[in-house]
Amino acid sequence: MRNFFWGSSSTSPPVAWEQVCSPKSKGGLGIRPVSCFNKAALAKLGWKVITDHNNWWVEIVRKKYLWKFSFFDVPKQPHQSFAWKGILDSRDIILKGMRWIIGNGRNIKFWTFNWIYDFPLIQLVDENTRPFIDLDESVLDYFDNGVWNIDKLNLHLDSSIVRDISFVNLPFSDREDEFVWGPASDGKFSIKSATWFQCNQNVHPKANLLNKIWKLNLPPKAKIFAWLLVRDRLKTRARLSRFNSNINPVCGLCNNDVETSDHIFWSCPKVWDVWTISNLNHNPTTFNCFDDWIVSIVRVLPGFCSACFSLLLRCLQNPEPPCCCFIHYLK
Numbered sequence: 001m002r003n004f005f006w007g008s009s010s011t012s013p014p015v016a017w018e019q020v021c022s023p024k025s026k027g028g029l030g031i032r033p034v035s036c037f038n039k040a041a042l043a044k045l046g047w048k049v050i051t052d053h054n055n056w057w058v059e060i061v062r063k064k065y066l067w068k069f070s071f072f073d074v075p076k077q078p079h080q081s082f083a084w085k086g087i088l089d090s091r092d093i094i095l096k097g098m099r100w101i102i103g104n105g106r107n108i109k110f111w112t113f114n115w116i117y118d119f120p121l122i123q124l125v126d127e128n129t130r131p132f133i134d135l136d137e138s139v140l141d142y143f144d145n146g147v148w149n150i151d152k153l154n155l156h157l158d159s160s161i162v163r164d165i166s167f168v169n170l171p172f173s174d175r176e177d178e179f180v181w182g183p184a185s186d187g188k189f190s191i192k193s194a195t196w197f198q199c200n201q202n203v204h205p206k207a208n209l210l211n212k213i214w215k216l217n218l219p220p221k222a223k224i225f226a227w228l229l230v231r232d233r234l235k236t237r238a239r240l241s242r243f244n245s246n247i248n249p250v251c252g253l254c255n256n257d258v259e260t261s262d263h264i265f266w267s268c269p270k271v272w273d274v275w276t277i278s279n280l281n282h283n284p285t286t287f288n289c290f291d292d293w294i295v296s297i298v299r300v301l302p303g304f305c306s307a308c309f310s311l312l313l314r315c316l317q318n319p320e321p322p323c324c325c326f327i328h329y330l331k
């Protein structure tokens, strides 16, 4: 897959590997990075240890390793099995993805577990205050006769955070704390969601459009072409010239402007002819901006791709050595 995108070309790769390895729903290519997958598989075993108390394997593990400490507190020892150490290494993922629901507050660590926000409260405490904080305090330590101890909360927390906490209702009866897996909508842990959870979660601004592209019934090559186009990662002259000063960034079709993605597909007057010939009824001049046009063009993408072939033919007829994107992607 790496070779497919990067090949042996000395130019810069079109898309960062982290972006390729992000979910399609976030605008990525949906390829799961192996290291994240492995860690997610170990985290699944860890999740089993803390949730599945009827499992015989879990029973053995608990008797062997967890007779003194809880799963999150037990230290990793050199003599322990390779698999168990791997499971313990996955605890950071589990902790980051867990969302706690307050019961008696006994098992929820006030500062380091996610129970009020999607991140631990300790992150909201400044560096100078951290040495004075007891990280082992539980949420229960902040209860006072069934209500929040506001004075204690005010000691180290900003008033806006204290207000957020005070809005969390405490249960009337004594029930155990519960937790769910936050990244999944059903709260259930899965290797798939834990893999993506570790990846770069930055959502691409055109994620919805990119996601639509994957659902179209098109050959993979056409989808990847459209994906690179929307992300502005095609090998246009403008982009190539940034990495190689010998490349002239000016459009080889009109010789009038820099060949960017939006120029070569949208604003170049020579390209308008192609759209007219294509019968797609998608003349770029009827759209206010490149983005509007792209959103519209995706609906007729099969036709769009054949129009690209016509443009490719024009590029090949051009006497200047072509470095135009079509040559690379559609030949």
Ligand SMILES: [Zn+2]
Residues within 6 Å of the ligand: 251, 252, 253, 254, 255, 256, 257, 263, 264, 268, 269, 270
């Ligand atoms: Zn042009």
